[in-house]
Each structure stands twice: as C-alpha cells, then as structure tokens.
Amino acid sequence: MLEHDGQVLTRIDKAFGEEEVTEEDQIVYHMPPEERAHIEKLIAEYDVRSPFDEKKCKKEYKESMEWNFRYQAEQLPREIVEQIADIRVFTLGYCTREVMLQLKKQSAKNRIEMERVSTQYRETMMAQDIPHEIHGRVQYHDCTVTELLTGDEVVIRFDTRGGFTNINKLTLVAPEIIKQKGEIVGTYWLYQELYRIDNGYELHVLFGGENMPELIVRCADILVEEE
Known part of the structure; x- marks a missing residue:
C-alpha cells in the first residue's frame, strides 16, 4: 500500500479513451500521514513477531480437534454416534453413505421441529397484544x-x-x-x-x-x- 503514495492517477474515461491525457486529467495521490504511520507501525510489528512455534501450534491444534470431537459427539443422537467408526474422521467432514443417510433424516426431523417451535413462538408473541x-x-x-x-x-x-x-x-x-x-x-x-x-x-x-x-x-x- 505504501507504494501508492505519490502515484499519478488518471481519470478512467481519459485513461481508456482515445483523447490525449492532459495534466487536468491527472492527480497525484498523497497518503495521509496518519495512514502511513499506521501502516508502518503494522509492518514494524510484523517484522519483530515471534518465530513460528511448531510445538505450540501442534498443541493448540490437538486441543481444538479434541474439543471438536466432543462437540460432535454431544450434538448428534447416540444411535448415529454409535454408527460412526472414527469420530476424528467424521469431524474432518467424512463419513459413510449409511451415516450420511441417517444425518439427512435427522436434519429433516430437526427442520420440522424448528418450524413447529417458530410457529408456536409467533403465535405466542402475537397473542401478547404489545404495541x-x-x-x-x-x-x-x-x-x-x-x-x-x-x-x-x-x-x-x-x-x-x-x-x-x-x-x-x-x-x-x-x-x-x-x-x-x-x-x-x-x-x-x-x-x-x-x-x-x-x-x-x-x-x-x-x-x-x-x-x-x-x-x-x-x-x-x-x-x-x-x-
């Protein structure tokens, strides 16, 4: 972005037209000092960042995935969880055709239940008679x-x-x-x-x-x- 400072900008109709471009058709872009200072600050902070910590990243990834394993198992019905051979693979987005069919059936049930609750909620709210x-x-x-x-x-x-x-x-x-x-x-x-x-x-x-x-x-x- 810093390279844009001082760049000559030309009116788009002149830049792509056949007429000769004059000085009146151009302006020089000058970056506001506060914007330049902010960008330079970000660059300086990036240059002194800590080195990549492979061990730390592996630990954080492991903790994140373990949380996802538990979350997936808690959210799904037990009968579906029992059909999943490896919850780790499932968490990455892979499953058997049989499990996928079960998930689609469960999704349809969930949608029906959500529509029922939403309808009940709307009816309850309308009955409140609140301005x-x-x-x-x-x-x-x-x-x-x-x-x-x-x-x-x-x-x-x-x-x-x-x-x-x-x-x-x-x-x-x-x-x-x-x-x-x-x-x-x-x-x-x-x-x-x-x-x-x-x-x-x-x-x-x-x-x-x-x-x-x-x-x-x-x-x-x-x-x-x-x-």
Whole structure:
C-alpha cells in the first residue's frame, strides 16, 4: 500500500479513451500521514513477531480437534454416534453413505421441529397484544452494555456503535428481577423476548459473551432515551 503514495492517477474515461491525457486529467495521490504511520507501525510489528512455534501450534491444534470431537459427539443422537467408526474422521467432514443417510433424516426431523417451535413462538408473541412502539424500545441487538444499575429502577446504558440504534439508555420502571445470571456489563445484547403481564411487561434478554449472561425482569413500564 505504501507504494501508492505519490502515484499519478488518471481519470478512467481519459485513461481508456482515445483523447490525449492532459495534466487536468491527472492527480497525484498523497497518503495521509496518519495512514502511513499506521501502516508502518503494522509492518514494524510484523517484522519483530515471534518465530513460528511448531510445538505450540501442534498443541493448540490437538486441543481444538479434541474439543471438536466432543462437540460432535454431544450434538448428534447416540444411535448415529454409535454408527460412526472414527469420530476424528467424521469431524474432518467424512463419513459413510449409511451415516450420511441417517444425518439427512435427522436434519429433516430437526427442520420440522424448528418450524413447529417458530410457529408456536409467533403465535405466542402475537397473542401478547404489545404495541409496536413498546417492542421498539427493546431493540438493542449488538449494542454493548456499559452500565447496569439496579434498585428502584433497572437502568442499562449501551455503547450503540455496533448496533442499529442511537438510543443508549433503557429504564425498567418498578422492576422485579426474576433472573440475573452472569456478568452482563461488557457483553452485547443478543436476543430478547417481551411478554405482557398483569401489571406491565416481562423482559427476557440473552447477552453475547462469556457464559452467555441472561436477564429476566418484570416491570411496570419501559422507558428509553438518548443521552
């Protein structure tokens, strides 16, 4: 990229046309100093990187594959696992025709079950009779939690740069915390469900991060604002 600094650029219509190229048709590209400094810094860091550690890489690869072996065995039905001659080979993407047929059948069953659950979920959500505006107040997908305060109100503040909203403060009025699992601050809002209850709402939130924290709160109202 550094070689582009000082390069002469020509208008594309002139470069591929038959007309004579003049000075007005060209510009000299000058890389911004901060961009050049950043690239040079990356190059310098790369040049002093640690030498390739074959022993370490082999160890990490072995640990990764062993985790994959266990994961594959845990995710599949036992009757299919018992038909796999070598789980290590299966993890690399190879299996017998008989096992492949079993996997296709299982995949079809899984798809039917997912469609059933999705239909049930949609019907349940539609029955909640929650205004669209209220649903819109809990749309923080991919926003990072920067603060969580509990007390007379539950207040959550966000860094919204990774999300799809500029609203960075959520307040749950008159809260009752049903479940608070894991360290929420520093994680990102992944998924939510909102239910109507007699005196307000019940909000379920799953956060992305270590151990996938959860929060379930009942509240009288949901308020939002941009600070």
